[in-house]
Amino acid sequence: VSPTRPANPSADLDPADAERLAALVAEATARQSKALDDAIDGGMGHIPRLLRGPVKAVLFR
């Protein structure tokens, strides 16, 4: 651990705040994941129809 970096910044939080922050991170992660689902589906429209299934299977499974 670098001496200029706190070893564990989350450790400075009380349990309630840590829980609140974890919830925000979980929400952001879920939003990002949903956006990625939508983006992949939308982007697949630009791949030739016959290739969509195989491409999706190879790249995203």
Place this chain on the structure above:
Amino acid sequence: VSPRAKKGTIATRSIGTDTALAKLARILEVEPSEVDFLADLRVESLRELRWEISDTLNAADAKRLAGVMAASKLVPIGVAATIGEKWFGPVLCARLVGLVDPGRGGQYVKHLSVPFMADITTRTDPRVVGDLVHELDLQTMQQIAATLLERGDHLTLSHFVGHLPASVVAAILEAIDDNAVVVRVARYVEELDHLDPVVALLPGARIVDLVHAVDDADLWVDALHLFSHLGDAQITRSATTIVRQDTEVVTAAIKAFDRHDLWEASLQLVDHLDPADIAAFADVLLVLDDDLIDAAVDVIDRIGAWPTLVRIALAADGLEEPERARLRTIVERLPTEQLAAFESAAAAAGHPALLTRVLSPRAH
């Protein structure tokens, strides 16, 4: 730990905390008020939390994002860029910035709109940009910067200062005409040690313009906050530039230092001036009201900055009447113990007779 700066110091903590919270809120895609509950954390902890969260978000869909990168190579680059702008949006494209081959990233830029690239920039973790910056042409970066500033977004540019070469930052600043905006961007920079090489690359005329902008917009608090993180050479350059401006500018600066209780930091600037510039500074000091002078002397007494006052008195020693008379009036008002402290500092600096000289009218 209180995140607020104590009175009499440059408000580093407050600015730093607000900045760190705003940046944290941005990567979580929430309003800054939603992370206010973290305001008591140290700035360093907030910054570290942000990097941890950014890493978590980047890792969350790493496999699928890698798949997207692979898929993007199956179509012409222009088509992939269109898909990115139309379907993926800036949040996901920002996640891809760290995965894209820099050369290919440079090609994408040619097909993306400037507003969209500005959107991506706001959401990009600046640590992952790396060599991509070398593939972007300066004009594009300047256009992105201009777009962000047109939106009033000072935070994003500040985010990148610590992660781009100083030469690139200085070149981007060339395209920003609004000098007050430059100061506002700089105050959000967290990697303050990166400011010094940037300032070193700014031409003298730009420093003058920045000083006038600071004066016009009363940004002296921000300016002193920034000065305190520069190296000696750039502090000297900035302080010298300030005292060489019109009396009105120097007076406004001194009044702002008093108004914001920043005498201590401003007196430190005096130590960086050469005698001729200290004399110019003394010239302005001497026409100020007694209240302002008293405030300065109180700070000098409190922090033991008598050597600084000795330097000012030495510089003022060359003044003619009536400025000398004003100096005498000021010195004569000092309490005995402060006069003793002044004399002692003067003797230590090799000028034991300075007080006597200052108190004597100039012989013609």
